[in-house]
Amino acid sequence: MPHYFFNLRYGPGSDRLAVDPEGDELASVEEAHQHALQSVRGLIAGPPSHAVRDWFVCTFEITDEAGRHVMTVPFTEIVPDEDDED
Amino acid sequence: MAQAQQFESPNRLLRAVASEDFTRLQSHLEPVDLLNQQTLIKPNVRTEHLYFVESGIASITAESANGRVEVGMIGREGLVGATPVLLGSDRVPHDHFVQMAGTALRIRAEVVSTAVDESPTLRKLLLRYVQTEMVQVRQTAFINATLNIEARLARWLLMCHDRVDGDELLLKHEFLSMMLGVQRSGVTLAMQQLVGARRIRAKRGRITVLDREGLEEVADGGYGAPEAEYARLIEGA
Numbered sequence: 581m582p583h584y585f586f587n588l589r590y591g592p593g594s595d596r597l598a599v600d601p602e603g604d605e606l607a608s609v610e611e612a613h614q615h616a617l618q619s620v621r622g623l624i625a626g627p628p629s630h631a632v633r634d635w636f637v638c639t640f641e642i643t644d645e646a647g648r649h650v651m652t653v654p655f656t657e658i659v660p661d662e663d664d665e666d
Numbered sequence: 667m668a669q670a671q672q673f674e675s676p677n678r679l680l681r682a683v684a685s686e687d688f689t690r691l692q693s694h695l696e697p698v699d700l701l702n703q704q705t706l707i708k709p710n711v712r713t714e715h716l717y718f719v720e721s722g723i724a725s726i727t728a729e730s731a732n733g734r735v736e737v738g739m740i741g742r743e744g745l746v747g748a749t750p751v752l753l754g755s756d757r758v759p760h761d762h763f764v765q766m767a768g769t770a771l772r773i774r775a776e777v778v779s780t781a782v783d784e785s786p787t788l789r790k791l792l793l794r795y796v797q798t799e800m801v802q803v804r805q806t807a808f809i810n811a812t813l814n815i816e817a818r819l820a821r822w823l824l825m826c827h828d829r830v831d832g833d834e835l836l837l838k839h840e841f842l843s844m845m846l847g848v849q850r851s852g853v854t855l856a857m858q859q860l861v862g863a864r865r866i867r868a869k870r871g872r873i874t875v876l877d878r879e880g881l882e883e884v885a886d887g888g889y890g891a892p893e894a895e896y897a898r899l900i901e902g903a
Binding site: 586588590595598599600601602619622623626627628629630631632640 | 810813814815816817818838839840847848849850851852854855856857858859862870871
């Protein structure tokens with residue numbers, strides 16, 4: 581199974597990127613995407629961080645085992661669009 | 667088998683036991699290894715043994731569908747299983763497992779029950795120990811209600827550091843995430859802050875404590891009160 585890394589970007593520059601040293605095995609890019617959204621919900625529901633004033637400016641930069649960029653998931657993605665009925 | 671000697675034991679509680687009381691327990695203390703991830707006390711099952719931890723760390727965890735979270739930590743200062751047995755329960759609803767391998771002196775629960783029935787001094791000491799566990803749990807409740815991820819991580823690292831020799835801790839972020847009840851990426855984020863402030867060094871799952879006082883500052887009042895209470899109640903500090 582492919583291994584994906586969920587690097588947390590919380591501001592510009594390399595010192596504002598929390599590089600995921602462990603990663604997770606997930607079947608597909610779509611599963612990695614869903615996993616990222618799950619983590620976003622967990623972070624927002626959980627305790628604050630000294631380093632982050634606003635979770636909604638953060639993104640997950642997902643990379644693969646080779647270090648290649650796979651997908652960027654903005655935290656704002658968990659907020660439903662206004663015209664969403666559910 | 668050689669009998670355990672009181673003053674050779676790294677267990678701080680056992681060293682605080684009066685020598686007559688130690689004599690009651692001595693022949694019943696059985697040295698055992700604590701294996702990584704080994705369950706010491708299963709939830710909702712009769713508690714058979716208590717463990718005076720000599721090295722390594724045990725965790726008390728609560729479990730839900732979303733995984734488990736640590737609600738208590740016991741190392742060489744403590745006796746795993748003391749709380750139910752001293753307070754008159756034969757079982758507990760929480761899992762007690764080994765989160766860092768080590769060794770312990772194991773003793774049967776009924777031996778401890780009988781010994782405290784016979785010796786008021788032993789009962790008093792062990793109840794005081796139970797009180798220190800209670801203070802730790804209340805501190806955890808306070809922290810979970812108020813403190814940020816960095817403070818929780820700093821407190822937890824200090825508590826581990828108290829229970830090991832040396833300054834190195836082998837810990838994965840995934841495991842810390844479970845222990846603290848925080849997303850793994852939140853742990854990674856907090857770790858980066860502690861590394862950036864030079865409180866710790868972190869390389870390939872190896873965390874080195876560089877600055878204990880600095881960690882205490884980050885812990886923001888989360889660390890210290892239970893530890894001082896232990897020293898006062900058990901060691902007469």
